[in-house]
Amino acid sequence: MPLRALPPRSHNINTPFEEVIESLLWIFFVGRPITPDKVQELRREFSLWSIVCLQISLMATWEALSSVVATALTNGGAPCLLIALIGTVFIVLSLGEIASIFPTAGGQYHWVHCLSPPSYRSTASWFTGWISISGQLVLSASAAFAAGLQLQALITLNHLDTYVPLRWQGMLFYWAILAYSTAVNVWGFKILPHTNPIAGVLHVVGFIVIVAVLGSMSSKHTATYVFTEFSNSSGWSNDGVSWLVGLLSTVYPFLGYDAACHLSEELPKPSRNVPLAMIGSVAINGLIGLVYTIVLLFALGDLNGLLQSKVGFPFMQLFLNVTGSPAGASILALCISLVALAANAAGVTSTSRTAWAFARDNGLPASEFRQQSTQL
Numbered sequence: 100m101p102l103r104a105l106p107p108r109s110h111n112i113n114t115p116f117e118e119v120i121e122s123l124l125w126i127f128f129v130g131r132p133i134t135p136d137k138v139q140e141l142r143r144e145f146s147l148w149s150i151v152c153l154q155i156s157l158m159a160t161w162e163a164l165s166s167v168v169a170t171a172l173t174n175g176g177a178p179c180l181l182i183a184l185i186g187t188v189f190i191v192l193s194l195g196e197i198a199s200i201f202p203t204a205g206g207q208y209h210w211v212h213c214l215s216p217p218s219y220r221s222t223a224s225w226f227t228g229w230i231s232i233s234g235q236l237v238l239s240a241s242a243a244f245a246a247g248l249q250l251q252a253l254i255t256l257n258h259l260d261t262y263v264p265l266r267w268q269g270m271l272f273y274w275a276i277l278a279y280s281t282a283v284n285v286w287g288f289k290i291l292p293h294t295n296p297i298a299g300v301l302h303v304v305g306f307i308v309i310v311a312v313l314g315s316m317s318s319k320h321t322a323t324y325v326f327t328e329f330s331n332s333s334g335w336s337n338d339g340v341s342w343l344v345g346l347l348s349t350v351y352p353f354l355g356y357d358a359a360c361h362l363s364e365e366l367p368k369p370s371r372n373v374p375l376a377m378i379g380s381v382a383i384n385g386l387i388g389l390v391y392t393i394v395l396l397f398a399l400g401d402l403n404g405l406l407q408s409k410v411g412f413p414f415m416q417l418f419l420n421v422t423g424s425p426a427g428a429s430i431l432a433l434c435i436s437l438v439a440l441a442a443n444a445a446g447v448t449s450t451s452r453t454a455w456a457f458a459r460d461n462g463l464p465a466s467e468f469r470q471q472s473t474q475l
Contacts, residue, residue: 152299202369239446247272305434317398
C-alpha cells in the first residue's frame with residue numbers, strides 16, 4: 100500500500116530538481132519541521148537524559164570494540180578505528196540537522212519522503228523504511244547474539260579444562276536474551292525511561308574500571324604499534340581489501356545513534372532534544388571509545404595468543420592475562436555482557452517504534468492492525 104501523502108510545501112514546484120532545491124532551502128534557512136498530519140498517540144515520558152543513556156548503551160561503543168578489535172587489527176590495524184570515528188561524526192551532524200526539522204518516529208524513511216521529488220518519493224521512502232527496519236533487526240539480533248555467547252564464554256573462562264561449549268547451548272543463551280528484551284518492551288515499557296539511566300551508568304563505570312585495570316596492570320606495546328602500524332594477517336592478498344574489511348568492522352561500534360529520532364514522539368521538544376541526543380551520544384561514545392581503544396592497544400600483548408584462546412573472545416583472554424584471576428576477568432567481562440543485554444533491549448525499543456510508525460503510514464502488510472494498539 101502507498102505511504103500516506105504529506106502536505107505539500109509549495110504549489111509552484113514543477114520539476115524534481117526544483118523540489119530538491121526547495122527541500123534543501125527548508126533545511127538550511129527555514130528550519131521549521133514538516134510533519135504529516137497526525138495525532139499525537141504516544142506519551143512523552145522519555146527525558147533527554149534517558150534518551151542519551153539509551154543511545155550510549157545501544158551503541159555500546161567501547162564494549163563493541165572489545166568484540167571486533169581482533170578483526171580490525173588483523174585487517175588494517177589501529178588506524179581503522181580512528182577513521183570510522185571521524186566518518187561517524189560527519190554523518191551524525193548531517194542526520195541531526197535533518198532530525199531537527201522532521202522529528203517523527205519514522206526517521207529515515209520519513210525524511211526521504213519529505214526530501215524526494217514527488218514522482219518517486221513513495222517508492223523511495225517505502226524501500227528506505229524496509230531497509231531501515233531490516234537493519235535495526237539485524238543490529239538488535241547481533242547484540243543479543245554477542246551477549247548470549249559472552250555469557251557462555253564466561254562459563255568457559257572459569258572452567259577452561261572441563262567445560263566444552265556447544266552451539267545449542269549458545270543458542271539457548273541467545274533466546275534467553277531475546278526473551279528478556281521482549282518482556283521488558285511488552286510488559287515493562289513504562290519503566291524503560293527509568294532503567295535506561297542504569298544502563299548508561301554501567302556503561303561509563305565499566306569503562307572507567309576496565310581502563311584503570313588495563314592501564315595499571317598490563318605490559319605495554321610501543322606507540323608506533325598503536326598509532327601507525329598497518330597489519331594484514333587476514334589472508335587477503337590485497338592490502339586495500341583487507342583494510343576495507345577492517346574498516347567495516349570498526350563501523351559497527353558506532354551504529355545506533357539514530358534511536359533518538361525513532362523515539363522523538365515520546366520526547367519533549369524533539370526538534371531540539373533529538374539532535375542533542377544523537378550528537379551527544381556520538382561525542383560521549385566517540386571519546387570513550389577512542390580512549391578505550393588506545394589503552395586496549397597498548398595493553399594487548401600477544402595478539403596471536405588472544406586469537407587462539409579457548410575462551411572464544413580475545414578481550415576475555417586479555418582480562419585473564421592481565422588480572423591473573425578468572426574471577427577478576429569475569430567481573431570485567433560481565434560489565435560488557437550486561438551492557439550488551441541492555442543494548443538489545445534498547446534496540447528492540449527503537450526498532451518497534453520504527454515499525455509502528457511505518458505501519459501507521461501503511462508501509463507494512465496488515466497495517467490496519469496497528470490501530471488496535473493500546474496507547475503507550
